[in-house]
Structure formats: structure tokens, C-alpha cells
Amino acid sequence: MSESVEREAELLAADAIGDVIEHWGFRKALGRAWTMLYLADDALGAAELGERLAMSAGAVSMTLTELQRWGVVRRVWKPGERREFYEAETDFWKMISRVVHDRERSLVTSVRERLEQSRALLRKAPSTAANRARVERVGRLLAFASMAESVIGSFLASRRADFSEFSNLLQLSRPSVVGALRGRRG
Amino acid sequence: MSESVEREAELLAADAIGDVIEHWGFRKALGRAWTMLYLADDALGAAELGERLAMSAGAVSMTLTELQRWGVVRRVWKPGERREFYEAETDFWKMISRVVHDRERSLVTSVRERLEQSRALLRKAPSTAANRARVERVGRLLAFASMAESVIGSFLASRRADFSEFSNLLQLSRPSVVGALRGRRG
DNA sequence: ATGAATGTTCAGAAAGTTTTGAATGTTCAC
DNA sequence: GTGAACATTCAAAACTTTCTGAACATTCAT
Structure with a gap:
């Protein structure tokens, strides 16, 4: 569990931003997911994001779809990789x-x-x-x-x-x- | 039903402001009640407010309590009247x-x-x-x-x-x- | 074509929120 | 003190939102 400090810190930030986002009338999951992607070393796959946030595959999929609809998360293709990756808009x-x-x-x-x-x-x-x-x-x-x-x-x-x-x-x-x-x- | 145009117009405005308030993360009832009081000719009693908004006595009571806690509705006493009246803060x-x-x-x-x-x-x-x-x-x-x-x-x-x-x-x-x-x- | 890997959908479950209404409390006139 | 007129409380009901997970769809390597 050598990564757990990073994961813990990310989760702390994600939950904080999740609360802000919820306060503004969106689903908390949107803020949590955006923040986790924002803090990630690199673009993440859906499964990995779900694991880091402890969300089901279904919830991750719906959340990513909505974040893309809002234009705050982008899908990226990595050459040679089958699955899709996602990264946060940073502007x-x-x-x-x-x-x-x-x-x-x-x-x-x-x-x-x-x-x-x-x-x-x-x-x-x-x-x-x-x-x-x-x-x-x-x-x-x-x-x-x-x-x-x-x-x-x-x-x-x-x-x-x-x-x-x-x-x-x-x-x-x-x-x-x-x-x-x-x-x-x- | 000669008052019904007034009531209809008030309700239209109350529901519109109710939506704004809901959008900002409060209960819609708070916005509706404040608006109804704001547009009322004079301070209203709880029962009358409930009738105009089609809310139960319980909901009216809780809503007025919360509005007072936020300092956006005031209780007023009318000399000679037993019950309490409420008026909207207008500033x-x-x-x-x-x-x-x-x-x-x-x-x-x-x-x-x-x-x-x-x-x-x-x-x-x-x-x-x-x-x-x-x-x-x-x-x-x-x-x-x-x-x-x-x-x-x-x-x-x-x-x-x-x-x-x-x-x-x-x-x-x-x-x-x-x-x-x-x-x-x- | 097949199947492994992955993403998406959606019905139902779970959780959360708001409203109701009956019981209870308070106040006041008599 | 009693009862009428209100107001308040709160448990349960109704409603809304969100999440889960199994089924389905898609993609790609072989």
C-alpha cells in the first residue's frame, strides 16, 4: 500500500470539491470524478477511476458521460491501448x-x-x-x-x-x- | 372568484421564484412562501398563506420557521388579533x-x-x-x-x-x- | 467468426428529501 | 380552569434522486 497516501490525499480533495459541486446543484459524483482526473498523474481509464472513487462501473459511465456533456472532461486515445482514457479540462x-x-x-x-x-x-x-x-x-x-x-x-x-x-x-x-x-x- | 386573477398572478411569480431558490439549493417552498408574502397586500397569517400556496399547516409552519431563521421573513403582531402574521423582508x-x-x-x-x-x-x-x-x-x-x-x-x-x-x-x-x-x- | 476487454444502459434498490396530518403545545378570553 | 384558536412537532408517506449490477453492445486481436 505505498500509493495509499496519494490516494488518500486525492480522495480528500475530491470529496471537498464534490461538496462544492453538490452545493451548486450538481451531483457530488461529478465533482469527485473531475477532481480525481484533475489530480491524476495521467489520463485514467473508467475502471481505474471507479476503483479510486469506489463507484460502480455504471455510475462511472454515467458520470463521465455527463462531464463530457458539460465539456469539463475529455476522452483521449492512447496509441496501442484498447480502452479509452479520460482527462480533466484544466482551464x-x-x-x-x-x-x-x-x-x-x-x-x-x-x-x-x-x-x-x-x-x-x-x-x-x-x-x-x-x-x-x-x-x-x-x-x-x-x-x-x-x-x-x-x-x-x-x-x-x-x-x-x-x-x-x-x-x-x-x-x-x-x-x-x-x-x-x-x-x-x- | 373575483380575487382569482390576483391569486393566479401571485402563484405564477411564487413558482418562478421558487424555482430560482430551488436552483440555489434551498427548498422550493421557501421561495414560494417568501414571494407570496412579498406580493401580499398585507402581512398574512399562516393559515392564509397555506391556503394561497396549497400547503399543509405543517409545511407552512416549518417553512416560516426556516425563513425566519434566514432572516428573510418577519413575524408581526397585529393589535387586537390573536394569531401571528408574517411579512417578507423586502430589502x-x-x-x-x-x-x-x-x-x-x-x-x-x-x-x-x-x-x-x-x-x-x-x-x-x-x-x-x-x-x-x-x-x-x-x-x-x-x-x-x-x-x-x-x-x-x-x-x-x-x-x-x-x-x-x-x-x-x-x-x-x-x-x-x-x-x-x-x-x-x- | 470468436471471445476477451471494455463501455453503456436501464430497471429496480437504496438513499435522501419534502410533505402530510394527527397529536401535542401554547395562548388567551371568558 | 376551560375551551377555542392557532402554531409546532414529528413519524410515516410520498416523492425524488442517485446508485447498483446484470444484461447488452461494441471493439479489437486472433
Whole structure:
């Protein structure tokens, strides 16, 4: 068991990143597998990855498929080797931007649409004081969704994982929007 | 059923925000309840909230307790009324900063600690090329966690929900850290 | 073609999460 | 003190997600 210190350290890191990934709404297995590949000496085969993470062959297969779908793990062919090997994408920006693009953006958009529907409904309702207040509050939620959308869009446009360019992009959140978000009960 | 347009619009918004909240790892019911209170004409009693959201009394009670624990819903007493009423916190910044503080920060810290443990283990292992590479990669994960910690800390220090001050705080992510994050396979 | 090595799929098992509703607790008017 | 009006708790049910493992598919060397 001379390799066991390496394995133990890798597992420790893999589980930590697994928790982060789970916290962000993905399966813990995705984070564990990515990290194990990231820390591996070289690209690993599915069986070896499964052994290191104590996952069944089925789980490994599904996990690798999903990681490839997210573009954060690549399949590599080794000359002379029959089986396939997998290696982790190591460019954090590539990974984060891709996930943000696919996941956050579409949700924010769908939410905005539903809030707009809600507001339209309220605008057709009798214009009581209560309903005018409702329209305004749905409007604040909408302003927040719009801001989130624009922050995400600008973040993606900034093409960096280090966040240092957030300054520029936040120019895009116009004062009107920004103001609306500070509201207290009307 | 003259109120039903209002109820329908509220439910539409509540479900949309419920999805956002679920996406961020909370129970959908929390988002639905907060939104329903936010859009309500006035503070609501538990029974009324349960009726509007079609939730059982038990679920309403647990949900309101949790929302209060997060500090995003307040209990209010109405003079002359026996039961308790609940109203939504309307200051988005207050809500977001509180949640970020309690939730994200502690996770990032615990993850950083585990990664440090992993690195310490690897440093004690035989100094092969593979192990030196492992130490370096765990180091990159750590740099990322540190940056996330500092971004979150600065975000909280900025005391605004509109993100416009992100510029200043990102000075805190020193170039060394920023550089390490752009790495490709070593 | 055959079979050994490997990857993939999917039905069912296991695990985890959320909700329900009946029992219990609390408060207040009388 | 009693009972009506609520709120809270918690065990069990319902639901959801994830994992397992056996069956199936594919690939390649011979």
C-alpha cells in the first residue's frame, strides 16, 4: 500500500470539491470524478477511476458521460491501448463559463418570462391600491432578474475566471435598475 | 372568484421564484412562501398563506420557521388579533448578504481546509514528479477557493445588492492568485 | 467468426428529501 | 380552569434522486 497516501490525499480533495459541486446543484459524483482526473498523474481509464472513487462501473459511465456533456472532461486515445482514457479540462474559465452559460442563463430567462406573465395578469386586474403595489413588486423582482441576466452576460463576455473585470460590466446595470433594487416596502 | 386573477398572478411569480431558490439549493417552498408574502397586500397569517400556496399547516409552519431563521421573513403582531402574521423582508441586499454570509462562506472555508489537508499529505509523500504535480494542482484549487473567499468577503463588505462596487473589492484578488487560475495542464 | 476487454444502459434498490396530518403545545378570553 | 384558536412537532408517506449490477453492445486481436 505505498500509493495509499496519494490516494488518500486525492480522495480528500475530491470529496471537498464534490461538496462544492453538490452545493451548486450538481451531483457530488461529478465533482469527485473531475477532481480525481484533475489530480491524476495521467489520463485514467473508467475502471481505474471507479476503483479510486469506489463507484460502480455504471455510475462511472454515467458520470463521465455527463462531464463530457458539460465539456469539463475529455476522452483521449492512447496509441496501442484498447480502452479509452479520460482527462480533466484544466482551464477553470472554460469550465465555469460553460456551466454558467448553459445553466444559469436559461433559468434566469425562463424566470423573467414567467414574472412578466404575472405582471401582465396583474395589470389587467382591477387597479386597486393593492394591485398597483403588486405590479410594482413584481417589477422589482423583474428588475433583479434583468440585472442578474446582464451581470451573467457581461461576465461571460469578460472571458476571464478571475472576476477582475467585473467593474466594466457592471456599468451595464443602469442606475434605474440599480435604484429599484434598494426598495423597501412600498 | 373575483380575487382569482390576483391569486393566479401571485402563484405564477411564487413558482418562478421558487424555482430560482430551488436552483440555489434551498427548498422550493421557501421561495414560494417568501414571494407570496412579498406580493401580499398585507402581512398574512399562516393559515392564509397555506391556503394561497396549497400547503399543509405543517409545511407552512416549518417553512416560516426556516425563513425566519434566514432572516428573510418577519413575524408581526397585529393589535387586537390573536394569531401571528408574517411579512417578507423586502430589502434584497439584506437577504442576499445574509444568505451568502451563512451559506457560501462557511462552505468555502471548510473546503479550503480540506484542500490544505490534502496538500499537506502530498507534501509528506515521496517527491516524485507526479506528486509534485499533484501538489501544484491542489494549490490551484486552493488559489481558486481563496479567491472565492475574498470575492465573497469583499462582496459582503461592499454592502450593496447591485454589484456596482465589485470593482474595488476585486483589487483584493492579487495578481499571483489571478495568474494561477489561468493555468493549463502542467 | 470468436471471445476477451471494455463501455453503456436501464430497471429496480437504496438513499435522501419534502410533505402530510394527527397529536401535542401554547395562548388567551371568558 | 376551560375551551377555542392557532402554531409546532414529528413519524410515516410520498416523492425524488442517485446508485447498483446484470444484461447488452461494441471493439479489437486472433
